[in-house]
Structure formats: structure tokens, C-alpha cells
Amino acid sequence: xxxxxxxxxxxxxxxxxxxxxxxxxxxxxxxxxxxxxxxxxxxxxxxxxxxxxxxxxxxxxxxxxxxxxxxxxxxxxxxxxxxxxxxxxxxxxxxxxxxxxxxxxxxxxxxxxxxxxxxxxxxxxxxxxxxxxxxxxxxxxxxxxxxxxxxxxxxxxxxxxxxxxxxxxxxxxxxxxxxx
Amino acid sequence: xxxxxxxxxxxxxxxxxxxxxxxxxxxxxxxxxxxxxxxxxxxxxxxxxxxxxxxxxxxxxxxxxxxxxxxxxxxxxxxxxxxxxxxxxxxxxxxxxxxxxxxxxxxxxxxxxxxxxxxxxxxxxxxxxxxxxxxxxxxxxxxxxxxxxxxxxxxxxxxxxxxxxxxxxxxxxxxxxxxxxxxxxxxxxxxxxxxxxxxxxxxxxxxxxxxxxxxxxxxxxxxxxxxxxxxxxxxxxxxxxxxxxxxxxxxxxxxxxxxxxxxxxxxxxxxxxxxxxxxxxxxxxxxxxxxxxxxxxxxxxxxxxxxxxxxxxxxxxxxxxxxxxxxxxxxxxxxxxxxxxxxxxxxxxxxxxxxxxxxxxxxxxxxxxxxxxxxxxxxxxxxxxxxxxxxxxxxxxxxxxxxxxxxxxxxxxxxxxxxxxxxxxxxxxxxxxxxxxxxx
Numbered sequence: 001x002x003x004x005x006x007x008x009x010x011x012x013x014x015x016x017x018x019x020x021x022x023x024x025x026x027x028x029x030x031x032x033x034x035x036x037x038x039x040x041x042x043x044x045x046x047x048x049x050x051x052x053x054x055x056x057x058x059x060x061x062x063x064x065x066x067x068x069x070x071x072x073x074x075x076x077x078x079x080x081x082x083x084x085x086x087x088x089x090x091x092x093x094x095x096x097x098x099x100x101x102x103x104x105x106x107x108x109x110x111x112x113x114x115x116x117x118x119x120x121x122x123x124x125x126x127x128x129x130x131x132x133x134x135x136x137x138x139x140x141x142x143x144x145x146x147x148x149x150x151x152x153x154x155x156x157x158x159x160x161x162x163x164x165x166x167x168x169x170x171x172x173x174x175x176x177x178x179x180x
Numbered sequence: 181x182x183x184x185x186x187x188x189x190x191x192x193x194x195x196x197x198x199x200x201x202x203x204x205x206x207x208x209x210x211x212x213x214x215x216x217x218x219x220x221x222x223x224x225x226x227x228x229x230x231x232x233x234x235x236x237x238x239x240x241x242x243x244x245x246x247x248x249x250x251x252x253x254x255x256x257x258x259x260x261x262x263x264x265x266x267x268x269x270x271x272x273x274x275x276x277x278x279x280x281x282x283x284x285x286x287x288x289x290x291x292x293x294x295x296x297x298x299x300x301x302x303x304x305x306x307x308x309x310x311x312x313x314x315x316x317x318x319x320x321x322x323x324x325x326x327x328x329x330x331x332x333x334x335x336x337x338x339x340x341x342x343x344x345x346x347x348x349x350x351x352x353x354x355x356x357x358x359x360x361x362x363x364x365x366x367x368x369x370x371x372x373x374x375x376x377x378x379x380x381x382x383x384x385x386x387x388x389x390x391x392x393x394x395x396x397x398x399x400x401x402x403x404x405x406x407x408x409x410x411x412x413x414x415x416x417x418x419x420x421x422x423x424x425x426x427x428x429x430x431x432x433x434x435x436x437x438x439x440x441x442x443x444x445x446x447x448x449x450x451x452x453x454x455x456x457x458x459x460x461x462x463x464x465x466x467x468x469x470x471x472x473x474x475x476x477x478x479x480x481x482x483x484x485x486x487x488x489x490x491x492x493x494x495x496x497x498x499x500x501x502x503x504x505x506x507x508x509x510x511x512x513x514x515x516x517x518x519x520x521x522x523x524x525x526x527x528x529x530x531x532x533x534x535x536x537x538x539x540x541x542x543x544x545x546x547x548x549x550x551x552x553x554x555x556x557x558x559x560x561x562x563x564x565x566x567x568x569x570x571x572x573x574x575x576x577x578x579x580x581x582x583x584x585x586x587x588x589x590x591x592x593x594x595x596x597x598x599x600x601x602x603x604x605x606x607x608x609x610x611x612x613x614x615x616x617x618x619x620x
Contacts, residue, residue, distance in 0.1 A: 071557060071558060141320075148390060152331060155335070158376070158378060159364060159375075161375050162338070162375050166363075
């Protein structure tokens, strides 16, 4: 009986050591890598690794999202490489703390998993396309409105003169004389 | 018709006040009072008493703003274009159009301030406004247009105010003082006439580009964004066409009301209705053209974010409103105005004008609300239906417009007397004694 017992124990130990032996539960792990801080508009890489018991899972689609005031927005989808790694290029144009997430939806016996990490977005906004100088726009707007108001001023001067004329002593002009 | 009859007819509404007029003023005043109460409630409790929320952050107030600014164009454009083109038949109706402009601008300009929630923040537009912001452009252009429209209306009033100063000597002291101040001592000297003509010439030329630019800028507060439904390059002319369309319809309604209540059948004739009906028909066709262009191009491309909104408009939540606007607001009026029998009947024209104004208000509501309700990010559609506070303030806006118009017609002649006199043959005018001679 003793050799048989030893064989059973040895077989059990070998079974436990067998690669993938414990993966039969299908549980997966996701790890997300993001920089701690970036500048507004700066392009950076978000990476994620999908593993099953420390082994990278290749050929699976990962979905990258970012949190907003209204909910999550998808920022990209990528298939994992031979090491179970996938990455997307992102740039964020609103400042503050931003949460980036990655999720694996599950496939076959593999269960879904998700990971998230926050980063700080700060600094000055990147300059926009500078095709028209704001000073030029300002000058055009000010000149246009200036011309209109100058015309109003001209009309007001005419009204002032009409009033001035009306206050003069009657020089042969009766009231409403021409109102025929 | 003698000169005295003309003056007597057109000054009669100012001399006499009927009970029906007071009843109208009382009714309109009551509606305005309810709106003022609702606004005070909104001031005290904040915008939470409205249905506007994060997603649909503009609602019925901004729809009212676009509608009233739209109809305000008719005074400037109709009056200036008809004057420049020398259309003599315009004379009895231009004052009404100019009054529509000032009254609707006053109501329209108040709407964004009501929408702000805290009116004191209006000052921020001046102190912290950014030149890149369409809101600042809007503020500048509307303020400039309001000033220009008041001047434009006033210039044409001066000779008539002087006539009232001399003729209506039995009126109350405040009215006599008002006429004395506003007449600027007008006696009709050659020098005064020359200066008035010069001012009118300048303002007639100036008011046209200002009016067009104002509604173009109003359209830009939508079109300068990338939002679905608003991201359009033809919004400027589309809005200007819509503004003229609803404006001419409003003038037709005003003509019908004043003609009946002030017994002005001799001055506002079937010919005026027919001519304006033809202009309205042309504007209807232009607006149909713009509408087809706007929706056909977007529908053909069916960009993914636009498709959500288009589905909601064509077959979804907003389909009833969308198709009602096209059918009752554009097609039915076009048919009514195209068929000679209805085009030459005042009733047919009035029905068309009412349908057009109703549809144009709904159109502005649809432009504002449906685009904001459409989700720009992966979330649900926004929900918006105005609360009683918003409806009350809206009703007060319309009543306020009518009230201002009714008060204007009580203080000033609704038809330009001196312009109508100028239309008469020279020989006939010479034969009539001047007002001062007639009194003595």
C-alpha cells in the first residue's frame, strides 16, 4: 500500500506543477500602466497587460476608456501581443485628475477583468492653430463697430442741429407750415 | 381724400380710447404680471425651477430669443429695402414694420438675461468677455442693432410727432410734454428737412448690413460649435431667411389687427396684403430650399453622430414636431399663398401667417432642444420639457411684445402721416392748408 500512496502523492504534486493546471478557473488579471502626470494636450502611451496566472494572454481585445463628468468615453481598442500587452496613444485636453481604465470582456473560458488608474493633467493648454491673430480680429471688429457707431453719432449731430434750428426765433416759418 | 381726413383718421386712435383697448391692455398686463411673478420665483430659487439641466442647458428661453430677434429683422429690412427700391405702396406699412422691430428686439434681448439665471452676470460679458466668443459678438451686435432700430424708428416719427404737438392740444400734460420733447422743435424748415433726409439716408443704408449681420451672428452661437445639428455652414443665411420669413408674417398679422381695430381700411388696402403675401411666398420657397439643402446633405453623409439626431427628427421622439413644421409651417402656407383665390383673400393670408409664425417658433425650439438632448458622449438622450415657470415667462414675452406694440400705437400714429402725405399728388397737397393755418 505504501508505494501506491507515494505514487498518488507524487502524481498530485506533478499535477499541481503542471503548467496551466491551476488556470482552469479562467480568471484573468489586467494591469494598466499610465504616467503619473502629463501636460494638457501632451500625447502619452497607456499600456495594459492581460495575464492569466502570470502568463501573458496574446490575441485578446482590450478596451481603453477615460472617465468624464458624464460617464466613460472609449479612447481606443487594441489586440494584445505575444506578451499579453496592448497600448494606445492618448492626449487629454481638459485639466485635473483623469481616470483611465482598461477592460477585457472575457472570451471562451477566460473571465472578464478590469483595471483603472488615475493621472494628473496639468499645465498650460497647447497653442491652437494660429491662422488668424486675435489682435487682427479685434482690430477688424473694433473698426466695424466703430464705423457703425460713428454713423450713429453723425445722425445724432443732425438731430441736435434740427433741435437747434427749432429753437431759433421764427424766421418766417410757422409751426407745421410745411406739414401739408 | 382730404388732408384733414387723413390726419383725423390716423390720429383718431390717439385721441380716443375704447373700452376694448383698455380690456386688451388689462389682459396683456395680467399675462405679463404672471410672467414677472414666475421670473421672481426663478430669481429666488435659481434655474432649478426650470427644466434645464446639465445636458439640455438651453431651452425655451433661447428659442424665444432666436424667434424674437428673427422677427425684429423685418422692420429694418422691409422698410429699408422697400425705401431703396422706391416701392411707393410701402408707405402705410413701414412704420408698423419698424415698430415690430423695436418691440421684438426689446423682448428678444431680455431672453438671454432671463436664461442666465443671475442677471448680474450679464456684466461679466462686458468685463470678462473674450473676443473669440460668439456670445460677445452677439451682445455687441444686438446692442448696436437695438440702438440703430430705435434711431431708425425715431427719425421717421419726428414730423408726425411735431404734427401731434400742434394738433393734439387737448391731451394730458405728460403726452404734450412728450411730443414737445420728441419733436425737437420741428417746424419743417428747409434746413431741418435736409438734415432729416440726410439722417434717413444714412440709417437706411446702414440698417441693412447691421440687420443681416445680427441674425448671422445669432446663428453663429450654434454654428460655431461642433455639436450635431448645429455644425452647419449655411446657418447664417438659413437664419436670416427664416427671420425675414417670420417677420413678414408678423407684419401681416399686425396689419390685419390694426386695420380692423383702428378702421384703417382706406389706408391698409387689399393691395398691401397681396404684395406682402407675394413676398411671403418667395420667402417660404427660399426657406424650403434652405431646409432641403440643410437636411439632405447631412442625411446623405449620415455621419455616425448626426445619424442619431436625424433618426430622432425623422422617425423618433421629435418626428411629430419636425414633420408638423415642414407640413403646416412651410408646405400648407406655400399652397395657400400660391393659389390666387387664397392669396388674394385676407383670411387666407392671415391663416398662412399664423401657421408660419407657429412653425417658426417650433423650429427654433427644435433647433435648440433636440441638438442639446442628442448625446455627444456615450450616455442617454437628455430630457427636456419646459416647466410652468418657463411657459409663464414665455407667455409674458409674447404678451409683452403685444403690449409694447399696443402702447406704441396709442402714443404714436401706426401709419406714417407725413410719408402718406408725400405720396399724394403735389397739387392736392398745395390745396390743403397747413395744420397751423387750419387752427387759426
